[in-house]
Amino acid sequence: MRQSAICLIIxxxxxxxxxxxxxxxxxxxxxxxxxxxxxxxxxxxxxxWEKTPxxxxxxxxxxxxxxxxxxxxxxxxxxxxxxxxxxxxxxxxYANGQFNSYQxxxxxxxxxxxxxxxxQNDDGYNYYEGTLAGTYRTRIAGKPLILIATAFGDGWNxxxxxxxxxxxxxxxxxxSPTTSFSAGLFGMTLYEKIPVIxxxxxxxQFTPDWSIDLTLPSRSYIRYQPNNHRFSMGASLGSxxxxxxxxxxxxxxxxxFNRTVIxxxxxxxxxxxxxxxxxxRSGGSALISGGLYGTNRKGIDxxxxxxxxxxxxxxxxxGFSYNxx
Numbered sequence: 001m002r003q004s005a006i007c008l009i010i011x012x013x014x015x016x017x018x019x020x021x022x023x024x025x026x027x028x029x030x031x032x033x034x035x036x037x038x039x040x041x042x043x044x045x046x047x048x049w050e051k052t053p054x055x056x057x058x059x060x061x062x063x064x065x066x067x068x069x070x071x072x073x074x075x076x077x078x079x080x081x082x083x084x085x086x087x088x089x090x091x092x093x094y095a096n097g098q099f100n101s102y103q104x105x106x107x108x109x110x111x112x113x114x115x116x117x118x119x120q121n122d123d124g125y126n127y128y129e130g131t132l133a134g135t136y137r138t139r140i141a142g143k144p145l146i147l148i149a150t151a152f153g154d155g156w157n158x159x160x161x162x163x164x165x166x167x168x169x170x171x172x173x174x175x176s177p178t179t180s181f182s183a184g185l186f187g188m189t190l191y192e193k194i195p196v197i198x199x200x201x202x203x204x205q206f207t208p209d210w211s212i213d214l215t216l217p218s219r220s221y222i223r224y225q226p227n228n229h230r231f232s233m234g235a236s237l238g239s240x241x242x243x244x245x246x247x248x249x250x251x252x253x254x255x256x257f258n259r260t261v262i263x264x265x266x267x268x269x270x271x272x273x274x275x276x277x278x279x280x281r282s283g284g285s286a287l288i289s290g291g292l293y294g295t296n297r298k299g300i301d302x303x304x305x306x307x308x309x310x311x312x313x314x315x316x317x318x319g320f321s322y323n324x325x
Contacts, residue, residue: 238263
């Protein structure tokens, strides 16, 4: 499951639906600002730094523990850019680029030495991803239907990783100045056990200051925004992943490390001129699943070559966003 993919799809739904209803440039501009205000992933530039305290981890293979270790000096930096390439009446095209840098030390708790798996790259782990997403808007039974095709390509410092695709169909059941409700299906290539996932997007403005934002299964927030300050409380579902060389027999020479987490959190945003956002968030990160997989991703929704476990850990994330619209 890719949180960025879900949020990009919701961005395309909102943009395509609302701008298709009213052709004026002023309304389109207002809609884009609304999206940027409520969906940080849709802003033109995003830069975040995340700090996590020392915490233990466990690696399992064939039901047996092969390493009990500790992550130290953990720092994660993420940068992303999202830009519209083509905006037509019934079709839109967006491009997104991401760069993630994972820096940490991994030590073996048993012998006190370095991890046998996570210490093969002293320079840390860098992950790159490029996305091109297009939508087509039509109607069925009087309701707007959005068809979305998204292509991903990723890699690391040593070369290209893997290409994959997402196909979605979303129907807009309600769209008003205060409430929107959409539902549909999300299908992703390379996955075997769960090829299709339902999507539900619901937003509602209770008062000028209070609102709710649900994008299931990706995230859910209650928001309070007096003037240029916004406070959000909720949870998000996402994943951390990068390519690596584990240096173990019986494991692919180049493996794909992936961990899916849910993050209950509190978020504070200071909004400057409706374009520049200073952001701080804090909470806990609870592991749902994780491990080392083959680069082809087959089995990523099932049993990995090596299973990864860790306890729930606190985190602090700070950064900024900028939106050109």
